[in-house]
Amino acid sequence: MDIYTIGFEEQLRILRRVAAPIKNINGDVVQLAEEMINAMVKGNGIGLAGPQVGQLQRIFTIKIGEDDPMVFINPEITATSAELSSYEEGCLSIPGQYADVERSAEIQLQAWNTRGRPFTIETSGLLATVIQHELDHLNGILFIDHLSERKKRNILGKFDVEISNYPGVE
Ligand code: NI
Numbered sequence: 001m002d003i004y005t006i007g008f009e010e011q012l013r014i015l016r017r018v019a020a021p022i023k024n025i026n027g028d029v030v031q032l033a034e035e036m037i038n039a040m041v042k043g044n045g046i047g048l049a050g051p052q053v054g055q056l057q058r059i060f061t062i063k064i065g066e067d068d069p070m071v072f073i074n075p076e077i078t079a080t081s082a083e084l085s086s087y088e089e090g091c092l093s094i095p096g097q098y099a100d101v102e103r104s105a106e107i108q109l110q111a112w113n114t115r116g117r118p119f120t121i122e123t124s125g126l127l128a129t130v131i132q133h134e135l136d137h138l139n140g141i142l143f144i145d146h147l148s149e150r151k152k153r154n155i156l157g158k159f160d161v162e163i164s165n166y167p168g169v170e
Helices: 009-015 027-042 125-138 149-158
Strands: 047-049 059-062 070-080 084-089 099-104 106-112 118-124
Touching: 027 047, 027 059, 027 070, 047 125, 059 125, 070 125, 084 125, 099 125, 106 125, 118 125
Parallel strands: none
Antiparallel strands: 047 059, 059 070, 070 106, 084 099, 106 118
16 A cells, blocks of 8 residues: 655545545455555654545544554544644655644544444543544645645645645535
8 A cells, every 4th residue: 555645646636635535344345454554654744634545535544653543534633722733744745854843732533443333532642633634634624734835845846736736625
């Protein structure tokens, strides 16, 4: 399973598309989740979203440290704190680039697991940041979209992408 990066025009276009809800949590979805977890771990990432592997479906996986991997299907944020926190973020689709991003410090989220059961999670710290980063991916948003124009242009330039060729969200 290849991870899409912004350096390839066709892949960047996929990364900028809004993913569709998953209608049936079936064996194909379970298999996709397993493959995504493997690709995420192999790439030394802590999160991976469907569009990053060319699947425009609302699913992402997270694995932080020694914790068990988590799968989120059709996730929706149900509450956010007014308080923000800042983390230096990276992304498997923007390899080698890191920048501080401010996001809600605490979030509440509802999603479905691979057994088709809904669950809610209330969390803060790194997990809250990673969830928001991955949820962004499902809406065609990359962490560089949260940076100043100058910083964004600088990172895009490292992948030979002109800001004028950076696609809008579709
Ligand atoms: Ni990412």
